[in-house]
Amino acid sequence: MCEFKILLKTLEGKSIAAKDIIRIIRRGKSLLLVDVLGSNTLVNDSIVDRVDVSNEEVELLSHPLIGSFLEVIEASLQYKRGEKTKEELEKIWSEFKSEGDKLIDGL
Numbered sequence: 877m878c879e880f881k882i883l884l885k886t887l888e889g890k891s892i893a894a895k896d897i898i899r900i901i902r903r904g905k906s907l908l909l910v911d912v913l914g915s916n917t918l919v920n921d922s923i924v925d926r927v928d929v930s931n932e933e934v935e936l937l938s939h940p941l942i943g944s945f946l947e948v949i950e951a952s953l954q955y956k957r958g959e960k961t962k963e964e965l966e967k968i969w970s971e972f973k974s975e976g977d978k979l980i981d982g983l
Contacts, residue, residue: 879912883935885925893919893936900924900934904950905943907936941979944972 884893899910921943926935954960
């Protein structure tokens, strides 16, 4: 069985987030990392950027906008399934754009 070392890339650089991970599950805006003993580590606002099976590494890209982007995608799927209204989707989209605008304004 492959157990992965999880590397986290952020604006500050790269670090090890967890070791001996056998499962990665998205939970809303976060990724749940489960190790061989069943212990959990929650990593917020991240997506899988690279999987290297030969080196048993998974690299996550972490940024404050990623979690909000995942909310937009999930809301759009829920809208298509009739589980969210257009107004709810527009509100989530507006919040995402607002966070992006703050990021740009802060440069």
